[in-house]
Amino acid sequence: MVFFFATGIMKQSDAYKIALARAQANSAVIEAIGSPIAQTGIVSGNSNVNGPTGEANLSVPLSGPKGKATLYVEAKKSADLWMFQTMVVKIEKTGERIDLNTSPLPARAASPAHP
Numbered sequence: 001m002v003f004f005f006a007t008g009i010m011k012q013s014d015a016y017k018i019a020l021a022r023a024q025a026n027s028a029v030i031e032a033i034g035s036p037i038a039q040t041g042i043v044s045g046n047s048n049v050n051g052p053t054g055e056a057n058l059s060v061p062l063s064g065p066k067g068k069a070t071l072y073v074e075a076k077k078s079a080d081l082w083m084f085q086t087m088v089v090k091i092e093k094t095g096e097r098i099d100l101n102t103s104p105l106p107a108r109a110a111s112p113a114h115p
Contacts, residue, residue, distance in 0.1 A: 013047040015056035015075040019087050022100045023062060023071050029098055032091045033064035045073075052080040068092040071100075 023029050024037045041061035048054055054077040062069045074086035087101040 013049060013056055015047060015054075015073060015077070015082050015084075016043070016058060016060065018082060019058070019071055019073045019075075019084070019100070020060065022087060023060075023069075023089050026089070026098065026100055029062075029069065029089050029091075029100075030064070032067065032089075032094070032096065032098070033062065033069050034066035035064060037062055037064045040068075049077060053077055056082075062089065 020039060024035075029037065039060055040063045043058060043060050045056070045058040047056040047058065049056075056073060056075045056077075058071075058073040060071040060073065062071055069089050069091045072086055072088045072090065073084065075082050075084045077083075084101050087099070089098045089100060090096070091098070
């Protein structure tokens with residue numbers, strides 16, 4: 001009972017939701033395992049949030065009509081914003097790793113140009 005409760009808490013975290021949405025919308029992931037992409041199996045790892053701060057280290061099994069994959073997430077929350085150090089999908093069939101963190105989350109304004 002405690003195990004399922006803990007897994008449910010991880011799936012309610014913003015880090016989990018953001019990373020899963022990013023995987024489900026990524027064209028390379030869709031090409032590799034098909035669409036729709038669903039979380040299947042048991043989410044493992046940990047998520048610890050205390051108000052505006054926290055951290056998450058998750059391993060999320062995914063599946064689509066064409067195959068399976070695992071979403072790996074390492075994130076820290078500071079000042080109520082999640083920053084993802086790692087957000088990678090590893091395709092089971094090929095071992096290919098697709099980096100979903102190619103654009104920073106949250107999006108940042110461009111730095112001013114220096115003359």
